[in-house]
Amino acid sequence: MREITLDEIEALAVGAWVLGTGGGGSPYLGLLNMRRLYAEGKRVQLMDPDELADDDMVAVVSNMGAPLVSQERLVDSETIGRAVTLMEDYLGKPFRAVMSVEIGGNNGVQPFLAAAETGKPVVDADAMGRAYPEAQMTSFAVGDLRPWPLSLVDPRGVEGIVAKVPSWKWMERLSRRMCVEVGSIASTCKAPRTGAEVKRWGILRTTTQAIALGQAIRRAQKEHRDPVQAILDQEKGLLLFRGKVADIARRTTEGFLRGTAKLDGLDEWRGHGFELAFQNEWAVGWLDGEARVMTPDLICVLDSVSGEAIGTEVLRYGQRVTVIALPAPPVFLSPRGLDFVGPRAFGYDLDFRSVFAGGAA
């Protein structure tokens, strides 16, 4: 266990945004909360998963809802902290620590808000290794762990518990409904996990990974080195394409942002085309019409100059971008893992083939 500095949290916000793979919401509002909490003297401890006893209880937190609504209602450390203590009240026993359900985007920072409020450490792990749009797209669901109960909190004092559901899909349906009812933004504490479950099914040390990634990007920017290369070196990633956005089409269906982006190649990619499909996050990429990369491999679209990640909501015509792939957590590469987060889970009739297969990396 060690104390995390504010500088590491700043780096975490940068790294989490890249691991958001186009979605997950900007970590900016979470970061603002952490700056304030640290200015007030609060400090957060990061705990290695190996330090958990098998019967320790871990709170899995996330903010749920529409990114646009959080731009108005903002992000509050107290509600995420209350989601944790509400679950403790319901269970009648205390949590040893908190962790994130998804390291990508705003939720990568959320456990730090909960930790600063409750005085509990953050476990260095999550259940996605990135961002995914739906609650059942986690390593815990792949592990067939219990999906209930869930606590949900809104700043008005609305506090809800989903006591029991038959499946992860049902949990997604019910909790999404509650969330919409309180204004399409809510703080949640997902089904509690034991230390043994976290160690067996969690995606481990992703907080450290995101901090190191953010530090590498910030260092490269400061030293005027290529930040894209810094990301590839840090994460053992693959550069897939460099080009400019030639077309972008978005639509919302069933509460998700879906669409496609077409890129025209530049530099050594001149004359080639790349197409990307997304459901909140980037899902599949085709090079000259051939499927080149697909979920669960992480697809990141970066500003070619600054190396900063570009979200599916803000990508626009003419931007100079670089597409890279980062390796997926192994838990998602099993047949069962692919059922939850493979290309078919997003409606693409493709057999998963990792871009990292065949020693390409």
Added chain:
Amino acid sequence: MRRRIGIDVGGTNTDAVLLEDDRVLHAVKTPTTADVLTGVRLALQDVARAMGAEGVQAVMIGTTHFVNAVVQRRDLAPVGALRIGLPAAKSLPPFCDWPEDLAGLVRGQVHMVEGGLDYDGRPIMPLDERAVAAAARAMRAAGIACVAVSSIFSPLAPAMEERAAEILRAEMPGAAITLSHDLGRIGLLERENVALLNACLVPLARDTVHAFEEALRQAGIAAPLYITQNDGTVIRAELAARFPVLSFASGPTNSMRGAAFLTGLGDALVVDVGGTTSDIGALKSGFPREANAVVRIGGVRTLFRMPDLLSIGLGGGSHVAQEGGRIRIGPRSVGFRLPELARVFGGPQLTTSDIAVRAGLLALGDALRVADISDAFAQATLAEAARMLEESADRMKTDAAEVPLLAVGGGAFLVPDRLPGVSEVLRPAHAAVANAVGAAIAQVSGEADQVFQGMARAEAMAEAERIARDRAAEAGADAATLALVDIEDLPIAYLPGGALRVRARVVGEIAAR
């Protein structure tokens, strides 16, 4: 016949033109003075002599005075912030993401009270009117005269901000009150920041507008005064004194619109090449495309009506260097010290201007001092400048179709006559006073930016247009001349019921008074 005076107060020069219909009758350039007003008075007196007995129907002034005050941290009033939205957003109070030096000057008091809306228009909590009154009394007791009011989701329905303003006016008579929904968009912190910046500038804006009116009177001009805004339109001077932030980017906007007017083109890219940077914007139907992203002003994140500008480090004073076989231009520049530092003036620094002199594109200083530069190097440098411009022009386009490019500014010689993706490069006459022309031709606008639910797309777009038309008429437009210049819809992720955010903008002529 339409006769107007347009004035643009820039950082270096104050330009004025007398415009009769489409013709520039008279143009004058005077140095901008430290007090701003002396320069305006001199320019006005000059134009008034050319104006003769016929007079003009309107005087339009564009000024960077207010944004400079923020950047230079001077003439800013302490502000009382009133946020409506508790218990939501409590952990991130007003000023929470301001640079500390600026917050130290502007943060008078911070109050947060219950109220605000959800995305569907239902109240988060009822407005706590007693808390608003108590905040007002505390601010009055501290001598605060400028207040910024922000309420969660107020762009959807402004009633709570308006009710709070009534209470504030009753409790603190004479206070200047800025309401966030009048200025900003969805995004509480960014909209609130715009309101706070506006509030701290109101006393300066009042004094400045008053002094402009005084200068008009001294020059014997009886026409009404308008102030130009970021979006290329004008508002009546008394309204402008309440909304100084709306003139922050009027300089680049007026220059773009002036260039468009002088070439007769409504849809084009405009590049203004200065000494240190090139600013590239896109015109659609004669108006600059608006930024849909956060714009930092003096270190403060804002989101409101600002032109979408791309600034790159390419100008007439940019350093030129060779690094590992590649030519590098900028971002460093000799800036206004060109006459002492550039090679053609015997200085030590190789600049883009030296290259242009060597290549015969520009007559400046002593060409013999750059005769040692090889023709190949000069051509390679110009090719690099062209590449930078091509890439930036392409980034500002919304699709692959070729568009004309209008080149203005002192460094426009760096823009080649042919660029890939550009149909033609035009260099307007009177380019030196394009911004004053842009001010003179300005019209009045109205805008709506709102989330609609349970409505068909066409219905929501029609409703947004209706709101925009109402607002334009309020701002002084002749309703019969209003035309829709921009409408876009953005679907919203994770909101049920086909929620749609629509932005609409209409523009028309100034109504006769």
